[in-house]
Amino acid sequence: MGKKQKAAAATGKAAAKAAKKAKSAQKIERKEGKKSKKRDDSDERADDQDLEAILDKIKREWEEAHKVDEEVVGGPPSRRANATLTPCPSGNYLWMIGGEFFSEDGKAHFYGDVFRYTPEKDEWRQFASPTCPGPRSAHAVAASPRGQLFLFGGEFSSLYQNNFHHYRDFWSFDVNTHMWERIETKIRPSARSGHRMAMWKHFVVLFGGFYDPGIKTHYLNDTWLFDTTEYKWQQLQMGPNDRAPSPRSGFSFFATADGIILHGGYCKEYVKGKKVQGVALDDTWFLKMDTEVKAIKWSKRKKIGYAPSPPRSGCTMAFWSAKGTGVLFGGVTDVKEDDETIESVFYNDLYGYVTAGNGRWISLALRKPKKKPGEAARRKKKAQQLLQQQQLQQQRLAEYARRQEDEDERDDDDDGDARTVTGESDDEDDGDRIKATPATSDSTAKQLLLAANVIVPAQLAELDTDAPDPDDPALTIPMARYNAMLAVLRNTVYIYGGIVERGAREYTLDDFYALQLDKLDRFTTLRPCDIVFGEGEESDEDGDDDESGSDSGSENDDNDEEEEGSVTVVDPDERKTEDVEEVEVEVEKPPEDDLRARATAFLGVTRSPDPSRTAEDALSTPMPGETLAMFYARSRTYWAQKAFETGASDNRGKMLRRDGFARAEERYKEYKPLLEEVEKILAEAGLDEEEMRRGAARPSGAAAEGNRNRR
Structure with a gap:
């Protein structure tokens, strides 16, 4: 018994020790579990803190990138062309975006700034943000009732226009927050400029435009739709029997309740074996809209009523929604008088296009104030x-x-x-x-x-009844121009800037006007035109070189040579045809391959500024597309000075000019074969005669200005 009791006691002690160890192990395990949990909680809190820091950093970076600087400016924006002027979709404002300006030294300046005009205060504000579209011109903007301005495309060039870039980016501007957002889509229209956009319900509709890689201009006539509910682009597919406007740019484009009106524009006609010709279009089309894209169709409208005539390009139309009428202003028509002269006619008249029914043209002439009876x-x-x-x-x-x-x-x-x-x-x-x-x-x-x-x-x-009436509203009409910016806000049409030519020069305007369409009483000048036109470009000179009152006949013709801005030299023209024939006979042309190489090199020099080329060399060298009359009109002062320095003539009047013209003529004959070869190269590249002549009238680097604005 004693042994058994001892054995049982030993077993109990062993079990107690084991239980104690197990309890101790559990205690240690619980402690370790608590420590592990604390570590996990600490790590989790650290992760939460890191995530919050990351989100906060992202937020700060976004805010910095989208920070909007707002500034009240002293007046309208600086001189510019091919910008957009758009009525605000959710307020009584006008929005101006972008534009371009060509300075007198031939440099191209592009803008990407945003301005807002408040008519009640006559106040301009500028908005700037790091996140915004790049500088551009000839882009398109459409306003959405949701308070957005959609922008697509446009163009940009290097300072001397050696390189061109066409955009195909798509942006949205919030008129309330003044922030830009870039919209990325896989399918979208191709890069272009000179196109137009309009907003119909939830669709942004885009049509036409051009693409110019540098030499030849390609015109477009595709129609695109952007669904603002799905944020997707899709092209309107045309059936084999469907009609559509021809390729064009610079047309008028605005939305109505049932669809979209398209009027006019500009394009170039390419006919095999003939030189390319610029064409001002005057047709009117209607795009019948529908929420089902397949039901959208183009139809051409007949010309009914008092339509603008003759056809003109660079006219601008804005929609007066209160009366369902498109308001058209200005434009230019190039009239080819002969092979060497193109006369540009500018307009400052006002027309209306009533969109109801089949459409009807009306004249919006100003109304003279009523005088008292008797x-x-x-x-x-x-x-x-x-x-x-x-x-x-x-x-x-x-x-x-x-x-x-x-x-x-x-x-x-x-x-x-x-x-x-x-x-x-x-x-x-x-x-x-x-x-x-x-x-x-x-x-x-x-x-x-x-x-x-x-x-x-x-x-x-x-009381002079024949004297101009100071109350005559015609005295308030802006000067004739083309490519003006136009916008209708409520019942008032606003006209900003535009382009006008004086002689061989183009001027970009910066004046600003308003007209109440429901009254048609008179234009209000919000900013006058402060441009000083070149001397002699608005009128002929007085012919102050006449030394004798008995001058007549051919001597009077010589006075016409002094007209500033003219490309016609009267006295040399009397023998112009004979001179050209003599040049063709007398000048021995170099081999064709050598001539083509020299012409290509010469074309590069005239198109791009060459630091080694002096101003005297540029002035005394004929330009591609330049006639003898144009060359002498541009450089006659230089040749007269040369004649005087060499003592070739003792006279200081007409004889000195005659000697100077003889020197210019000799220089022109020297370059005649080279110029003809250059013109062949340009014609093969698709450059029309009008562009060659307008380019010749401008300094190097500025030649494309007229071409760009005509596109």
Whole structure:
């Protein structure tokens, strides 16, 4: 028994020890578990803190990238062309985006800034953000009722236009937050400029435009739709029997309740064997819209009513929604007078296109203010009375002068006799008369002269029915131009800038006007045109080189050579055809391969600024597309100076100009074969005759300005 009890006690002790160890192990395990849990909680909190820091960093970076700087500017934006002026979809504002300006030194400046105009305050504000579209011009903008401005495409070039870039990016601008957002889609329209966009319900509709890689301009006529609910682009597919507008750019494009109106534009016609010709289009099309894309169709509209004539490019149209009417302003027509002269005719008239039904054109002429009843008759009667008064005053003046002359003669004949006989008292009276007469006569004469020659004519001038009426609204119309920016806000149309030509130069305008369409009374000038046109570019010079009043015949023709901005030289033109024939016979052309190589090199020099080329060399060298008359008109001062320095002529007037022209003619003959080969190269590349001549009228680097604006 004792042994068994001892064994049982030993077993109990062992079990107790094992239980104690197990309990201790569990305790240690619990402690380790708590420590592990603490570590896990600590790590989890650290991860949460790191994630919050990352999100905070991302937020700060985004805010920095989308930070908007707002600034009130002193007036309208700087001079620029091919920008967009868009009515605000959710407020009484105008938005201007982008644009381009070509300075006098031939440099191209592109803008990417955003301006907002408030009519009530006549205030301009500028908004800038790091996240925004790049500088561009000839882009398109459409406004959404949700408070967004959608922007697509446009172009940009290097400073001297050696390289061009066409955008195909798509952006959205929030008019409330003033932030830009780039919209990336796999399918989208190709890169282009000069296209147009309009907003119809939830669709952004895009049509046409051009793509110019540098030499030849490719025009487009595809139609694209962007669904703002799905954020997807899709191209409108045309059936074999479906009609659509021809390829074009620079047209008018606006949305109505049922669809979209397209009018006019510009393109170039390519005919095999002929030079490319620029064409101003005047057709009108209607895009019948539908929420089902397959049901959207183009249809051409007939020309009904008082349409703009002749066809013009660069005219701008904006939609007046209150009356369902498109408002058109300005434009230009290039008239080819002969092989060497292209005359540009600019317009500043106002037309309306009523979109209801089949559409109808109307003239939006300003209304003259109504005069009071009988105002014209009253003015006429008053003028007659003043004329009678003037005649009476002149008669009195003539009678007074005759009496004075008679009295002077009698005084001379009776010199001193009356005083000797009448005595001292008579002398005093006579002396008083003699002293009083001059003062009285001077006063009377002055009064009569003043009445007859000053007062009455001034009153007549005020009543002159033939003089311009200061209340005539025609005096407030902006000068003729093309490519003006146009926008209608409520019942007011706003016109900003545009382009006008004087002689061989183009000027980008920066004036700003407003017109109440429901009144059509007069334009309000919000900013006047402060551009000073070049001397002689608005009118001919006075021909101050004439030394003799007996000049006539051919000498009068020489005066026409002094006209600034003209490309016609009258005297040389009398033998122009004969000279060209002589050049073709006399000038020996180099081998064709050598001539083509020289022409290619010469074309590169004229298109790109060469630091080694002096200003004298550029002035004395004919340009591609430049006729003899144009070359002499551009450089006649240089050749006259050369003739004077060499002492070739002792005369300083017409003979000096004749000698200068002879030198210019000799220089032109020297380059004639090279110029002809260059023109062949340009014609093969698709450059039309108009572009060659306009390019020749501008300095190197600025030649493309006219071409760009005509595109």
